[in-house]
Structure formats: structure tokens, C-alpha cells
Amino acid sequence: MNDSSGNTVPAVEADQTGRGAGGILAGVKVLDLSRVVAGPLAGQTLADLGADVVKIERTGGGDDLRTLGPPWVTSPDDSLEQSTYFQTVNRGKRSLTLDFATPDGAEILRGLIKDADVLIENFRTGTLSRYGLGYDELSKLNPRLIYCSITGFGQTGPYSDRSGYDYLVQAMGGQMAVTGLPDGMTGAGPMRVGVPIADITAGNNAVIGILSAIIDRAKTGKGQHIDISLFDSQVALLLNSLSAWLNARAPLPRTGNDHPTAVPNGVFQVSDGHILIATFNDREFARLAEALGHPEWATDAKYARSRDRLANRVDLTRDMTEALSHHGKLHWMKTINAAKVSCGPINDMSDIEQDEQLAERDMFIKLTHHKMGDVRLVGSPLKFSATPVVYNAPPPLVGEHTDELLRERLTLSDAQIQDLRARNII
The missing domain is CATH 3.40.50.10540 (Crotonobetainyl-coa:carnitine coa-transferase; domain 1)
Structure with missing residues (x-):
């Protein structure tokens, strides 16, 4: 039906x-x-x-x-x-x-x-x-x-x-x-x-x-x-927000769409809209850098380690936005996912309704x-x-x-x- x-x-x-x-x-x-x-x-x-x-x-x-x-x-x-x-x-x-x-x-x-x-x-x-x-x-x-x-x-x-x-x-x-x-x-x-x-x-x-x-x-x-x-x-x-306070007296601040500790992890603009890119370790970042055409980022002292990327979040976001600006959502989702890095669209309700993954898993019933x-x-x-x-x-x-x-x-x-x-x- x-x-x-x-x-x-x-x-x-x-x-x-x-x-x-x-x-x-x-x-x-x-x-x-x-x-x-x-x-x-x-x-x-x-x-x-x-x-x-x-x-x-x-x-x-x-x-x-x-x-x-x-x-x-x-x-x-x-x-x-x-x-x-x-x-x-x-x-x-x-x-x-x-x-x-x-x-x-x-x-x-x-x-x-x-x-x-x-x-x-x-x-x-x-x-x-x-x-x-x-x-x-x-x-x-x-x-x-x-x-x-x-x-x-x-x-x-x-x-x-x-x-x-x-x-x-x-x-x-x-x-x-x-x-x-x-x-x-x-x-x-x-x-x-x-x-x-x-x-x-x-x-x-x-x-x-x-x-x-x-x-x-x-x-x-x-x-x-x-x-x-x-x-x-x-x-x-x-979870980590309260643990950071209980164990290190270090409150994690509000960060909007950015992750408080994992970088890059958030919303990025491309030529025809926005996508979500998520990395949680240095290996994933190296694969992302390669996919974006900048393998040198993986060895750059500013970006090589997670703590370095966190300290230089603004610079990395600027560099990534420039690299991503040359293509649209479909190109980058295909390229970045092929590199085994998490990437996807920002779906609204109509997008979710038509998502092929959800349809395959019987997530809508009548x-x-x-x-x-x-x-x-x-x-x-x-x-x-x-x-x-x-x-x-x-x-x-x-x-x-x-x-x-x-x-x-x-x-x-x-x-x-x-x-x-x-x-x-x-």
C-alpha cells in the first residue's frame, strides 16, 4: 500500500x-x-x-x-x-x-x-x-x-x-x-x-x-x-556533562551545534545547504582530511590530535567550510561516508517520512x-x-x-x- x-x-x-x-x-x-x-x-x-x-x-x-x-x-x-x-x-x-x-x-x-x-x-x-x-x-x-x-x-x-x-x-x-x-x-x-x-x-x-x-x-x-x-x-x-563537574569541577559550556569536546563534530555549510559531520578520534579525522582534499591536516600540529583541534576549532571550521564550499550535499555525503566518516543531511519531517532506511526497517505503520x-x-x-x-x-x-x-x-x-x-x- x-x-x-x-x-x-x-x-x-x-x-x-x-x-x-x-x-x-x-x-x-x-x-x-x-x-x-x-x-x-x-x-x-x-x-x-x-x-x-x-x-x-x-x-x-x-x-x-x-x-x-x-x-x-x-x-x-x-x-x-x-x-x-x-x-x-x-x-x-x-x-x-x-x-x-x-x-x-x-x-x-x-x-x-x-x-x-x-x-x-x-x-x-x-x-x-x-x-x-x-x-x-x-x-x-x-x-x-x-x-x-x-x-x-x-x-x-x-x-x-x-x-x-x-x-x-x-x-x-x-x-x-x-x-x-x-x-x-x-x-x-x-x-x-x-x-x-x-x-x-x-x-x-x-x-x-x-x-x-x-x-x-x-x-x-x-x-x-x-x-x-x-x-x-x-x-x-x-552523562559527560555532569561527570565533568563531579570529577574535575569543569562545567561543559553550551556549544550550540558544536560538540563540547569532539572536533570536528557539527553542522557545516556546503554549496547548496548544510550537512552534519561527526568525528570522534584522530583516525576518523585523518580519513576526513583525505576526503576533503587536505591530507596534510592529519599531520598539522594545529589539527593532528583531538585536543589540538579543540583548541583551534575556529580555524579548522574556517578551513573546512572553504573546502566544503566547492560541492553540494549529495557529493559530500557520498564522499565522506565512503571514507568511513559519519555524515548526513539535516532532515525535516517530510525527509524522514521518505527516508529509504526507515522504510526498509518498517518504521512507519498504518x-x-x-x-x-x-x-x-x-x-x-x-x-x-x-x-x-x-x-x-x-x-x-x-x-x-x-x-x-x-x-x-x-x-x-x-x-x-x-x-x-x-x-x-x-
């Missing part, structure tokens, strides 16, 4: 039950009580791995991310719309609406917990415990339960009662201190990363924690509480929802030789599977379900 731009896109006719047809985690039952990005991303990854993921949403509107637009995905008849953002972290799930702040709603959640393997939540610390739904209470109902909490600052510490969003955590967690143009340049100052990097990392850390706890449970028979913090996750991302129609999504980056990821369902409408799940999991009758709905519990 080809999309409007001519690309071949795998079309997946989704299994509307979303119960996992194969996959490494087939048979694992997950309750996803989270909203917005980090928790839902963790739930989606588990769904891609084959888990049966039930997204539990508040009655009346569901996940706040559903309405965080524009832009929107709109149904063929224009009667329904959901944010494109919501689509990115919610495939493979069934949606059940539930007001667990009520005694009857909390009892329904406890019933679902009894045979669940994993619960993911990202409420403010202590919120679920107020309704008798904290780990201590639920682990008594199900000692095998793996309970993953994702919060801004964690379950302990002086900030534990604060809310925390990605932007705030990027600021507090040092990301903005090392991102942006250097002092002295027009537009200099702290800058956030353009994607919610703290949310994404926390979601991935949650998956690592959950999978580790599943392995531990296979040995001990018991679940445990996993405490994931956006703040912790962001600080752990700082799922079909019975009401919303076709939804195009970015595929999973996880590739397995024997147990590939599965795409069992498109992102659900809010509460789409409530009746189905209450019948399946709790054997409730139609009359009981109608009563719960009349009282706004589901």
Missing part, C-alpha cells in the same frame, strides 16, 4: 480486542492508569511486546493528551477527533473509563488487580493511597503485582509532593544548562530540547524496571514497587480503527529475530472497551454495567 507521497506503508488491520497475538509478553496483563506521555509510552511499549494493556481513564473525558492539539486525527465522517499527540503513545491498548475515587469504582479496580501482572500509574505521590489503591494495599490482594509509579520527583525526598512536567524537569535537571547557543552569540541562553526528553526517558526507564521485575518475580514469586522519577531520569541523561479510519504511526525501534513486536490495535477511543472488559474480567451483567454508567462510575 502506498501513502499520498508514494511511500510503501505496511497496513495493519488491527485486532480490536488488543489482547496480544504473540510477542514476548503475550499473556501478561497490564493496567495503565497513567496519562499524558511517560506512563502511556511505557504501556505502549509493553503492548508492542505483546502484553494485554488496559488503559484506565477518567470518566467524562479520559486522558488529557486526547485534547492536546491541534493538529488532530479526524474520523472519515468528521464526527470524531483526537490529537495527533495522543496517537504516539497509546496503540495496542483497550480503554476503560472508571471513577475510582468512588467506593464502587475503587472496588472495580481492585477486582481488576487480582489477576493483573503490572500496574502503571503517574498520579502525584500518595494520591492512590488515599483511595486504598497504593502499593501496600494492592500487593496484599495480589502479591505478584508489579506496581510502577512514575512521578516528577519520586516517592521520597523533599520534592516528592510536587508535580513535575517535562519542561520543568529539563530546567531543573540540567538539560537546558547544556543546550543552546554559547554565551556571546545572538540568541545565547538556556534552551529546551524540542521533544519531551525527560518524559521519554522516564517511560523507557519504567519499561526497563518492569521487565526486570518480571524476571525477578519468576525467581521469587513476588512483585514489587518500582519508583521512577522524571527528575532522576533527566539527571542520569547528563493501523485501521473501525471509527477513526487509518492512523499512521511510527513503528517500534525494537527488532527481534524470533519474537517480533506486534501491532494489535490502534489508539482507542475513550472508554471504547469498557463494557467488554467488565464482562470479560469481572463477569458483570449488562444490568450491572448500565447501573454503573447511570451513576457515572464508568
Whole structure:
């Protein structure tokens, strides 16, 4: 099947039950009580791995991310719309609406917990415990339960009662201190990363924690509480920036598109635009110098060693820009990559959509929802030789599977379900 731009896109006719047809985690039952990005991303990854993921949403509107637009995905008849953002972290799930702040709603959640393997939540610390739904209470109902909490600052510490969003955590967690143009340049100052990097990392850390706890449970028979913090996750991302301070009291400055220590490593102008060139050692630089027609740079005292290039970055950038100015992007990408030096274009979204490498690796998929129609999504980056990821369902409408799940999991009758709905519990 080809999309409007001519690309071949795998079309997946989704299994509307979303119960996992194969996959490494087939048979694992997950309750996803989270909203917005980090928790839902963790739930989606588990769904891609084959888990049966039930997204539990508040009655009346569901996940706040559903309405965080524009832009929107709109149904063929224009009667329904959901944010494109919501689509990115919610495939493979069934949606059940539930007001667990009520005694009857909390009892329904406890019933679902009894045979669940994993619960993911990202409420403010202590919120679920107020309704008798904290780990201590639920682990008594199900000692095998793996309970993953994702919060801004964690379950302990002086900030534990604060809310925390990605932007705030990027600021507090040092990301903005090392991102942006250097002092002295027009537009200099702290800058956030353009994607919610703290949310994404926390979601991935949650998956690592959950999978580790599943392995531990296979040995001990018991679940445990996993405490994931956006703040912790962001600080752990700082790597060399924080290590330079902790071990040498040497803060790495903002360097814009230049790497703080590896030179040359950044954006360079060519005759018809810009390319990215990246070297990390003297051997790569020698090959780059040859490719640019200046093999003498590899033995020049100013450029021969990494520390020399760092000290003479301005001169090297000037010399490279002059050498690169004689040809365009396609020429230099072919020449430099042939020299075994990393080089590539600066792609925008339309470039990414048409990239042949991504197409070959099935990184774009199309799922079909019975009401919303076709939804195009970015595929999973996880590739397995024997147990590939599965795409069992498109992102659900809010509460789409409530009746189905209450019948399946709790054997409730139609009359009981109608009563719960009349009282706004589901």
C-alpha cells in the first residue's frame, strides 16, 4: 500500500480486542492508569511486546493528551477527533473509563488487580493511597503485582509532593544548562530540547524496571514497587556533562551545534545547504582530511590530535567550510561516508517520512480503527529475530472497551454495567 507521497506503508488491520497475538509478553496483563506521555509510552511499549494493556481513564473525558492539539486525527465522517499527540503513545491498548475515587469504582479496580501482572500509574505521590489503591494495599490482594509509579520527583525526598512536567524537569535537571547557543552569540541562553526528553526517558526507564521485575518475580514469586522519577531520569541523561563537574569541577559550556569536546563534530555549510559531520578520534579525522582534499591536516600540529583541534576549532571550521564550499550535499555525503566518516543531511519531517532506511526497517505503520479510519504511526525501534513486536490495535477511543472488559474480567451483567454508567462510575 502506498501513502499520498508514494511511500510503501505496511497496513495493519488491527485486532480490536488488543489482547496480544504473540510477542514476548503475550499473556501478561497490564493496567495503565497513567496519562499524558511517560506512563502511556511505557504501556505502549509493553503492548508492542505483546502484553494485554488496559488503559484506565477518567470518566467524562479520559486522558488529557486526547485534547492536546491541534493538529488532530479526524474520523472519515468528521464526527470524531483526537490529537495527533495522543496517537504516539497509546496503540495496542483497550480503554476503560472508571471513577475510582468512588467506593464502587475503587472496588472495580481492585477486582481488576487480582489477576493483573503490572500496574502503571503517574498520579502525584500518595494520591492512590488515599483511595486504598497504593502499593501496600494492592500487593496484599495480589502479591505478584508489579506496581510502577512514575512521578516528577519520586516517592521520597523533599520534592516528592510536587508535580513535575517535562519542561520543568529539563530546567531543573540540567538539560537546558547544556543546550543552546554559547554565551556571546545572538540568541545565547538556556534552551529546551524540542521533544519531551525527560518524559521519554522516564517511560523507557519504567519499561526497563518492569521487565526486570518480571524476571525477578519468576525467581521469587513476588512483585514489587518500582519508583521512577522524571527528575532522576533527566539527571542520569547528563552523562559527560555532569561527570565533568563531579570529577574535575569543569562545567561543559553550551556549544550550540558544536560538540563540547569532539572536533570536528557539527553542522557545516556546503554549496547548496548544510550537512552534519561527526568525528570522534584522530583516525576518523585523518580519513576526513583525505576526503576533503587536505591530507596534510592529519599531520598539522594545529589539527593532528583531538585536543589540538579543540583548541583551534575556529580555524579548522574556517578551513573546512572553504573546502566544503566547492560541492553540494549529495557529493559530500557520498564522499565522506565512503571514507568511513559519519555524515548526513539535516532532515525535516517530510525527509524522514521518505527516508529509504526507515522504510526498509518498517518504521512507519498504518493501523485501521473501525471509527477513526487509518492512523499512521511510527513503528517500534525494537527488532527481534524470533519474537517480533506486534501491532494489535490502534489508539482507542475513550472508554471504547469498557463494557467488554467488565464482562470479560469481572463477569458483570449488562444490568450491572448500565447501573454503573447511570451513576457515572464508568
